Each structure stands twice: as structure tokens, then as C-alpha cells.
Amino acid sequence: MPNQLKPLTNVEIAGAKPRSTDYELRDGEGLYLLVKTSGRKAWHFEYYHPVTKKRTKTSLGPYPVVTLAMARETRTKYRRLLYQGIDPRQHLAGIAEEKRIQNECTLEKVAEQWLKEKKRTSDLSEDHAKDVWRSLEMHVFPSLGNTPVTEIRPKMLKEHLTPLEEQGILETLRRVISRLNEIFRFAISEELIEFNPADNLVARFKKPKKQNMPALHPSELGRLMLALQNASIRKETRCLIEWELLTWVRPGEAVSA
Structure with missing residues (x-):
């Protein structure tokens, strides 16, 4: 009967010292802690790609920022994805791309x-x-x-x-x-x-009350014409308003004329 891999403990992880070469501490089911010669530690998950069947690995983050419990939780999520035929790395890339698009589409x-x-x-x-x-x-x-x-x-x-x-x-x-x-x-x-x-x-919401616009007093006509000449509007619009003043047609009639 093959030896069963003993799960890691927090004490074992915290006490892992650097060696002359990088080494791994395995927790089982693809999860392991990589201990670098510099003393830095990082979690990795190793698996077989669901399509290519090639051995693949992905980083889960540095220790102790990512704790043993967090790494195991992520491993469980990734194994569920693999069971559905989904590559965890591609899944993460898709989430990141979706988030990027959302942030751009404000x-x-x-x-x-x-x-x-x-x-x-x-x-x-x-x-x-x-x-x-x-x-x-x-x-x-x-x-x-x-x-x-x-x-x-x-x-x-x-x-x-x-x-x-x-x-x-x-x-x-x-x-x-x-x-x-x-x-x-x-x-x-x-x-x-x-x-x-x-x-x-x-x-x-409440509807705005409709009310008739007050009529223009003849004494204000000169100011209106001056304002029209100085207004930043299209020439066609200015001419249409002037034509309405001359003919007294309604705006709808002027537009369709």
C-alpha cells in the first residue's frame, strides 16, 4: 500500500528554513509550498490541463499573506473547476478580463x-x-x-x-x-x-406642468433680432426663426414647409 502524503501543518510551514537549493513542501492534491534559497515562500497548485493533459502549475500567492487554510480553499475551488473541464488559469484570466472591461465601461x-x-x-x-x-x-x-x-x-x-x-x-x-x-x-x-x-x-417622478410661454412684447423684438445675430447657432436655424417672425407660422409648420 503506497505511503499516504501527510498534510502540512502551520508549525512545519513557519519553521521551514532556506537551503542551498529551492525545495517543495507538499500538502497533497497538487498543493505545495515552494521555499526559495532567499527564504521566501510561495504557494503553488499543480495539475493536469483538462484538454492538453500536460502538467501545469499556477501560483496561489506568497506565504504568509496566503495562509495554509486559504491555499487549501483555493485548491478545492480549482479542483472543482478541473472536474468541470475548466482550466483554472484560463478561468482566472477570463475573470480578470471581464473586470477590466467593466472598469473601462463606466x-x-x-x-x-x-x-x-x-x-x-x-x-x-x-x-x-x-x-x-x-x-x-x-x-x-x-x-x-x-x-x-x-x-x-x-x-x-x-x-x-x-x-x-x-x-x-x-x-x-x-x-x-x-x-x-x-x-x-x-x-x-x-x-x-x-x-x-x-x-x-x-x-x-412628478411630471412637469405644461404652461404657455409668455408672448414677446413688440419693444423686445430688437433685442431678439440682435441676440439671433450673435447666437452660436446654425445659419439654417437662424433663418428659420426669422422666417417664423415674418410669417407667423407655427414651429411645426415652419419645419415641414
Whole structure:
């Protein structure tokens, strides 16, 4: 009957002294402690690759940062993966890559990609784009900008946007929610997330009251025309407004004319 490997003890590990060459203290089932000539100690797990069947090893970390109990727990996890035909090293690499992608795909970075794409595919002016970005910087990014989009939930958005409702700036709140919806729909199309956490969010807040805009007094017409000439807007927009003033048509009629 073959000799059964005796498990390591904390006393044995702590008392292991360096020798003229590196050596191993084995705990069984692929786990061993490598003791270097410098006196440094590190845990390793040795196994057969589930596909290539080649002998492979991976580091579990230095001792005593990684204790005997921690090393054994990791060994158990790795053996479960191997039982499922999964290489532990590839599994760890996949987790690290997924974490890297999540860290790169924060709400602010995804919003930046969304706005860039929106400018490319629509007639969004540079001034309007700046206004959109400024509203996100003021009302969204300070607390949610660095949050990965995969971690954002409806309740989180509701709690974050409630102060806007309490301040009574409901129209601003409505625009912010609309932009968040666009950002999350963009994230879904890029396969960064599977659902839109801002979907139906607007229904959970008060609606802004509709009110008629006050009429322009004739004495203010000169100031309006001067402001139009100095405004940073497209020429077509300026001409359209001037044409409305001359013809008294409604904005919708002017656009479709």
C-alpha cells in the first residue's frame, strides 16, 4: 500500500528554513509550498490541463499573506473547476478580463461613446452636444460617472435623481432621464448590458406642468433680432426663426414647409 502524503501543518510551514537549493513542501492534491534559497515562500497548485493533459502549475500567492487554510480553499475551488473541464488559469484570466472591461465601461465612458455616435449619426449641433454633456456632468457623473454600467440598477438611479424632483426642476429631470435612456439603449446595442435600468424611470417622478410661454412684447423684438445675430447657432436655424417672425407660422409648420 503506497505511503499516504501527510498534510502540512502551520508549525512545519513557519519553521521551514532556506537551503542551498529551492525545495517543495507538499500538502497533497497538487498543493505545495515552494521555499526559495532567499527564504521566501510561495504557494503553488499543480495539475493536469483538462484538454492538453500536460502538467501545469499556477501560483496561489506568497506565504504568509496566503495562509495554509486559504491555499487549501483555493485548491478545492480549482479542483472543482478541473472536474468541470475548466482550466483554472484560463478561468482566472477570463475573470480578470471581464473586470477590466467593466472598469473601462463606466457610465461616463459609455456616455462619451454614445454622444460621439449620436453626433455622427444625427444633425446634433456642437452647441447642443455641449449642453447635453454639461447636464450629465452636473446631474449624473458626480456620483455615478465612475460606476460600471453593469452595476447600475433602477433603484440606484431613482435615489440619485430624487434630489432634482425635490428641487422642483422637473423639466431638467425629464431631460436627464431621456438622455440616460439613450445611453443605456446604446450600451445594450454594444452588448455591454442586457437591460435598461432607466426604462420606465420617468413614471416614478412628478411630471412637469405644461404652461404657455409668455408672448414677446413688440419693444423686445430688437433685442431678439440682435441676440439671433450673435447666437452660436446654425445659419439654417437662424433663418428659420426669422422666417417664423415674418410669417407667423407655427414651429411645426415652419419645419415641414
